[in-house]
Amino acid sequence: xxxxxxxxxxxxxxxxxxxxxxxxxxxxxxxxxxxxxxxxxxxxxxxxxxxxxxxxxxxxxxxxxxxxxxxxxxxxxxxxxxxxxxxxxxxxxxxxxxxxxxxxxxxxxxxxxxxxxxxxxxxxxxxxxxxxxxxxxxxxxxxxxxxxxxxxxxxxxxxxxxxxxxxxxxxxxxxxxxxxxxxxxxxxxxxxxxxxxxxxxxxxxxxxxxxxxxxxxxxxxxxxxxxxxxxxxxxxxxxxxxxxxxxxxxxxxxxxxxxxxxxxxxxxxxxxxxxxxxxxxxxxxxxxxxxxxxxxxxxxxxxxxxxxxxxxxxxxxxxxxxxxxxxxxxxxxxxxxxxxxxxxxxxxxxxxxxxxxxxxxxxxxxxxxxxxxxxxxxxxxxxxxxxxxxxxxxxxxxxxxxxxxxxxxxxxxxxxxxxxxxxxxxxxxxxxxxxxxxxxxxxxxxxxxxxxxxxxxxxxxxxxxxxxxxxxxxxxxxxxxxxxxxxxxxxxxxxxxxxxxxxxxxxxxxxxxxxxxxxxxxxxxxxxxxxxxxxxxxxxxxxxxxxxxxxxxxxxxxxxxxxxxxxxxxxxxxxxxxxxxxxxxxxxxxxxxxxxxxxxxxxxxxxxxxxxxxxxxxxxxxxxxxxxxxxxxxxxxxxxxxxxxxxxxxxxxxxxxxxxxxxxxxxxxxxxxxxxxxxxxxxxxxxxxxxxxxxxxxxxxxxxxxxxxxxxxxxxxxxxxxxxxxxxxxxxxxxxxxxxxxxxxxxxxxxxxxxxxxxxxx
Numbered sequence: 001x002x003x004x005x006x007x008x009x010x011x012x013x014x015x016x017x018x019x020x021x022x023x024x025x026x027x028x029x030x031x032x033x034x035x036x037x038x039x040x041x042x043x044x045x046x047x048x049x050x051x052x053x054x055x056x057x058x059x060x061x062x063x064x065x066x067x068x069x070x071x072x073x074x075x076x077x078x079x080x081x082x083x084x085x086x087x088x089x090x091x092x093x094x095x096x097x098x099x100x101x102x103x104x105x106x107x108x109x110x111x112x113x114x115x116x117x118x119x120x121x122x123x124x125x126x127x128x129x130x131x132x133x134x135x136x137x138x139x140x141x142x143x144x145x146x147x148x149x150x151x152x153x154x155x156x157x158x159x160x161x162x163x164x165x166x167x168x169x170x171x172x173x174x175x176x177x178x179x180x181x182x183x184x185x186x187x188x189x190x191x192x193x194x195x196x197x198x199x200x201x202x203x204x205x206x207x208x209x210x211x212x213x214x215x216x217x218x219x220x221x222x223x224x225x226x227x228x229x230x231x232x233x234x235x236x237x238x239x240x241x242x243x244x245x246x247x248x249x250x251x252x253x254x255x256x257x258x259x260x261x262x263x264x265x266x267x268x269x270x271x272x273x274x275x276x277x278x279x280x281x282x283x284x285x286x287x288x289x290x291x292x293x294x295x296x297x298x299x300x301x302x303x304x305x306x307x308x309x310x311x312x313x314x315x316x317x318x319x320x321x322x323x324x325x326x327x328x329x330x331x332x333x334x335x336x337x338x339x340x341x342x343x344x345x346x347x348x349x350x351x352x353x354x355x356x357x358x359x360x361x362x363x364x365x366x367x368x369x370x371x372x373x374x375x376x377x378x379x380x381x382x383x384x385x386x387x388x389x390x391x392x393x394x395x396x397x398x399x400x401x402x403x404x405x406x407x408x409x410x411x412x413x414x415x416x417x418x419x420x421x422x423x424x425x426x427x428x429x430x431x432x433x434x435x436x437x438x439x440x441x442x443x444x445x446x447x448x449x450x451x452x453x454x455x456x457x458x459x460x461x462x463x464x465x466x467x468x469x470x471x472x473x474x475x476x477x478x479x480x481x482x483x484x485x486x487x488x489x490x491x492x493x494x495x496x497x498x499x500x501x502x503x504x505x506x507x508x509x510x511x512x513x514x515x516x517x518x519x520x521x522x523x524x525x526x527x528x529x530x531x532x533x534x535x536x537x538x539x540x541x542x543x544x545x546x547x548x549x550x551x552x553x554x555x556x557x558x559x560x561x562x563x564x565x566x567x568x569x570x571x572x573x574x575x576x577x578x579x580x581x582x583x584x585x586x587x588x589x590x591x592x593x594x595x596x597x598x599x600x601x602x603x604x605x606x607x608x609x610x611x612x613x614x615x616x617x618x619x620x621x622x623x624x625x626x627x628x629x630x631x632x633x634x635x636x637x638x639x640x641x642x643x644x645x646x647x648x649x650x651x652x653x654x655x656x657x658x659x660x661x662x663x664x665x666x667x668x669x670x671x672x673x674x675x676x677x678x679x680x681x682x683x684x685x686x687x688x689x690x691x692x693x694x695x696x697x698x699x700x701x702x703x704x705x706x707x708x709x710x711x712x713x714x715x716x717x718x719x720x721x722x723x724x725x726x727x728x729x730x731x732x733x734x735x736x737x738x739x740x741x742x743x744x745x746x747x748x749x750x751x752x753x754x755x756x757x758x759x760x761x762x
Contacts, residue, residue: 032331033506034449038724040458046718046736047761049454049468053724056443056474060166061245062182063424063440071235071251073110074432080235080251081431084423089226089240093203094194097121100155102193107200110233112177112253119229121202122156123188125247127227131176157252159185160363162482164475169248169420169439170360170377174292177254180437181227181237184208184247185477189223199230208244211539213527213565213641214478218536218545246475249423250437255289262286266390266409274403276301278314278394281370285390285411288375289434291419292362295336296373297392299404303372304340306365311340311352313397316372318358320382321389324408334379336361338372340397378416386414442473446721448484448518453508455717459761461509463717464490465574469528469739470520470721471732479525483573485515490711496703497653498581498594515577520721523732527565530738542639551642554611561611566739567643567746571618574716575646578653579619584695591667591689593649593696594620600638601668601686604647608752612636617647624668626688631674634682645750652693655703655710656754662693715758716743 038051068088071080104117111129120128157178159168163185172178182204189206207220221243228236235251268280279300286294295318304311316338319325325332336358354365354372361376382388390411394404419435452466468481486504487494488511493501507513521528538545544564552558580594597620598604604621605614616622616636623636636644649665651657668686676682697703705711718740720728728736740759747757 032449034447034451034453034508036454036457037446037450038454038721040454042459042761043720043728043733044737045740045759045761046720046733047455047459048728049451049719049721050726051446051721051724055450055724056446057166059442060438060440061442062239062242062247062249064239064249065242066239068236068238069249069423071237071436073233079432079434080436081428082421082423082426082433082436083428084426087238087240088236089238090194090201090203090228092194093192093205094201095192097191097193100191102200102202104195104200106195106197107229107231109200109229109231111179113256114177120155121191121193122154122158122183123191123204123206124156124158124185125180125182125187125204125206125223125225126156127179127181127202128156129177157183159183161185161478162476164445165246165248165439165441165477166444166475167359169250169437171363172248172252172437173362173377173419173435174254174288174375175252175362175364178252179227179235179237180248180250180252182223182225182239182242182244182247182249184223184244187223187244198232199228202227202229211526211532211536211543211545213544213568214480216473216479216522216525218526218529218533220537246440246442248437248439250419250435251433252435252437255291255434257288257294259289260286260294261288263413264390264409264411266392266406266411268392268404268406271403271405274300274394275396277303278396278404280392280394280404280406283318283390283392283406287413287416290415290417291377291435292375293378293413293416294373294375295390296371297394297406299370299372302370303367305367306353307351309342309352310397311354312342314340315395317393317395318374319389319391319393319408320379321391321408322382322385324389324410325391333381334359336374336376338365338374377419378413383418387412441475443475443723445474445476445519448516449506449508451520451719451721452513452516455719456508456513459717461512462715462760464488464512464514464711464714465577465716466513466516466719467570467574467716467739467743468517468520468719468721469523469732469736471523471729472723473522473524474519476519479522479527480569481517481519481521481573483515483576484518485577486513487515487577488513490713491709492705494578494655494704494710496697496701497578498583498700499578515574517573520719521569523729523735527569528735528739529565530562530735531560531564541637542641544641547642551611563739563742564611564643565641566735567610567742568618568640570739570743571643571645571746571750572640575619575650579617579650582649582653582696583699584691585698586689586691586695590699591691593667593691598638598647598649599667601671603665603667604649605636606645606750607648607651608645608750610643610645610746610750612642612644615644617650618644619647619650621647624666627683631683631685632668632688633677634684637682643746649693649696651751653703654751654755655705655707656751658707659693659697659702664690664692666690712754713756713758714747715760716740717761718743718759 037055066087068085070083108115116129186209187206192203194201203226209215210217224240226238263285266283282298284296318336319332320334359379366373389408391408392406393402487501580598583592602621604617605623609615620638625633648662670687672685674683
């Protein structure tokens with residue numbers, strides 16, 4: 001089972017979606033600079049960031065355990081009224097569902113204007129009626145590959161891997177008819193279905209993912225809940241026992257766009273020199289079902305369809321403001337962005353696509369003739385407004401200069417209502433609601449630039465890397481964190497690595513700061529633990545518990561080496577400062593060796609292993625044995641558990657070794673499983689292509705500064721993040737200090753003592 005393949009592809013998608021938030025264009029709208037969001041002090045060798053009050057909003061924990069929600073269709077088809085009742089529980093679950101599809105023989109369930117006799121039940125606590133399970137641009141969560149259970153867990157509806165539940169609840173709107181009973185990504189386990197004469201009963205007995213580096217628990221958790229679908233259209237959701245405290249709960253019938261009510265048409269400024277698909281002639285604003293704000297940009301010529309390579313890099317931006325913005329305004333109350341991206345890899349099917357991003361905005365982008373359209377709920381920044389100012393602009397690929405302009409015009413939006421409620425406080429007389437949901441979630445994610453600016457403004461521009469740890473959870477389904485940064489340096493900007501320095505000022509750095517965690521890692525997560533508990537169950541070969549016997553031989557006390565998960569996380573994420581973005585030109589073919597993580601078939605053996613004799617790079621790839629019969633044995637895989645060091649190619653890109661020290665390597669493509677050898681190692685048939693470091697240089701240019709002039713001393717800031725008015729727990733202090741010490745030991749081992757690493761906040 002190879003989870004990293006899923007991670008690699010999804011990380012590509014995440015990087016694409018993340019770019020939407022930073023790819024600003026026109027009139028100085030570069031990546032918004034970070035700002036200080038708290039008080040920074042030094043505690044020994046650690047940094048403490050106490051957040052300002054309310055900077056991460058408020059959590060909303062699940063409060064419906066031992067209750068039943070009943071959704072009753074209103075007379076005349078005007079939506080649902082909701083009752084919060086004492087628990088009603090059917091303990092006879094019926095047979096377990098095999099797969100995710102359920103066909104009903106007796107019950108005909110009316111929902112979203114149709115009558116259904118089949119449904120798709122997701123292990124994540126959702127039900128889907130017809131259509132595809134993933135909204136237009138979402139990526140499946142890593143949990144969808146955990147423990148071989150994927151085949152039975154891809155039903156229901158899915159959201160993006162890194163979506164915050166507080167926001168994702170809106171992205172499900174108007175995608176497919178769906179019911180979110182307790183929709184929490186990455187959950188899996190048994191689901192049951194029973195059909196009676198007048199109702200169908202669906203029951204979940206599922207767990208949160210456990211034991212992996214991305215998980216919050218070492219053991220399975222109990223989550224039992226139930227949905228009853230009545231012939232009358234009544235829906236009951238019952239919650240017997242829930243360990244998890246965050247999820248999306250609600251009823252999501254689709255709203256017909258035939259219900260759209262025009263609100264305004266705003267003329268654009270003619271620009272005959274602009275491309276026809278970017279010359280906006282008008283913006284049409286509509287109310288859809290009284291829930292959604294629809295925006296359609298009509299251009300002079302046909303809008304490029306998805307699949308057209310020409311969409312890469314073009315952008316459409318819609319600005320929404322409570323007050324009329326000044327002509328030179330660089331900030332707005334809310335911004336909805338449509339961006340075109342070129343197709344690459346399997347993460348998006350190799351097809352050029354549009355991505356939509358913005359508060360309340362659905363990810364679905366529709367094109368038809370000369371029109372490109374999006375819709376969304378009213379952004380939180382505009383809640384309560386009865387009128388807003390709408391403006392727009394477009395930009396061509398590779399340019400920050402706007403080519404299409406629509407000046408601000410006031411639009412009356414009275415009557416657009418908010419679909420999110422608080423179920424515990426609803427009264428039976430409230431509503432009816434055409435769509436109704438509640439998102440239960442932890443604190444929102446901090447802006448990574450704000451965290452870094454807080455530290456640098458307080459302590460100075462003296463850090464190459466910043467790692468963040470907290471004793472509170474944020475609204476992310478994974479305990480781990482992605483990473484980002486401006487790729488600074490102590491000397492000249494690094495080139496020849498497939499990535500360029502960018503946006504230093506946004507991180508409050510004059511030139512040095514390089515890379516960071518995007519979010520703080522939660523102290524209660526498994527990856528912060530010094531070692532797994534002695535009674536932790538043994539997981540797969542991608543869980544540290546599977547290596548207890550092997551790794552315990554390395555220590556005098558027979559215990560695991562400390563902070564193996566902590567090292568996996570920090571080494572992998574900080575490694576993205578250099579890897580894995582390069583390609584190689586072999587003959588007349590340019591071969592992408594990543595992107596983002598080394599391709600699974602790349603020979604990426606570690607010359608200076610961290611703990612084991614044979615290790616593949618912390619950035620992916622594998623260690624492959626050529627059997628000289630067309631097959632290859634995988635001696636170490638592309639998943640970064642247990643902790644591993646850097647490959648020769650990584651060390652070259654880091655400026656630690658010279659090109660001459662990188663031996664020829666190869667990449668395997670068209671991998672076909674052929675079973676396992678006597679030691680359990682997977683065997684594959686594959687096409688082998690030899691690659692040299694000169695092939696990489698032929699595409700990227702030489703690495704500069706070269707090995708004789710590259711940076712040789714690095715400093716990492718280890719930052720504890722706490723909520724306003726709180727002090728770090730002893731557990732957080734001990735774990736952060738433990739990871740700091742281990743990081744200082746990891747670095748010289750895996751770099752052959754050629755460079756130094758400190759963790760000095762002073």
